[in-house]
Structures are given as C-alpha cells and as structure tokens.
C-alpha cells in the first residue's frame with residue numbers, strides 16, 4: 001500500500017471517530033452508559049473519573065487494529081492509527097485545553113478553539129442525563145462557531 005493510501009485511511013478514521021464519539025456521547029453516555037459518564041458532569045473528586053474508562057474502551061479496537069495490521073502493513077494499521085490519533089487529539093483538546101486537567105494552553109484566543117471550549121461548556125451547563133446539547137467535539141457546528149468565536 002502506498003503512503004498516500006495509508007494517509008487517506010488514517011484521515012478517514014480520524015474523521016469517522018468524531019462521528020462515533022458524537023453518537024456514543026449522545027446515545028450511550030447520556031443513555032445506559034450514564035453510570036460512567038455522570039462523573040464527567042459533576043465536580044471531579046481526585047485525579048481520575050469513572051468517565052475515563054471510555055478512553056480505555058476506545059483504545060481496545062485501536063490497539064487490535066494496529067497489532068494485526070502491522071503484520072502486513074495493511075489498511076488495519078492506518079485505521080488503528082487514525083483512531084489513536086483521534087484519541088490523542090481528544091485528550092489534548094478535551095481534557096487539557098477545555099477542562100484544564102493539566103494547566104497548559106490556558107490563554108488560547110484562536111477563535112475556533114475558543115468556540116470549541118465555550119461550546120463544550122454549554123454541554124456541561126446541564127448536569128443531568130437528559131436535556132444536554134452539543135455532543136460533538138473537535139468539529140464545532142457553524143452555529144456555535146458564529147455564537148462563540150468572540
């Protein structure tokens with residue numbers, strides 16, 4: 001497989017993961033998976049929260065794809081890499097930039113990132129399973145970008 005095909009597959013899975021994350025957040029985490037996710041809508045006690053387990057769950061298919069795909073360097077390797085890169089981006093933007101679990105990137109005023117942070121705070125304005133909005137993450141809907149770009 002060419003480098004170009006690998007890159008396109010990685011990119012495809014990266015983008016796909018935003019859809020998977022949105023779907024999971026809206027229908028699973030705010031559904032029967034609320035038992036884990038609730039911890040993320042309440043003040044954190046200590047360094048970790050039960051919601052962090054979702055990251056572990058998503059890491060499993062990523063690891064398996066990378067392991068099996070690396071035997072022949074087929075599409076599964078690039079797919080697993082795309083999922084892993086999404087996980088990394090999600091951690092950096094969601095946990096570090098938005099929730100400040102690590103004090104870093106505190107003063108970013110890039111309009112798109114500002115809109116992303118405020119849109120996610122809008123999601124957190126609701127502390128219950130029902131009634132929340134803005135379930136997506138890295139890709140901020142145009143209506144929120146217009147509202148929050150500052």
Ligand SMILES: [Zn+2]
Nearest residue numbers: 025037123132
């Ligand atoms: Zn939520």
Ligand SMILES: [Zn+2]
Nearest residue numbers: 040099120124
């Ligand atoms: Zn959050």
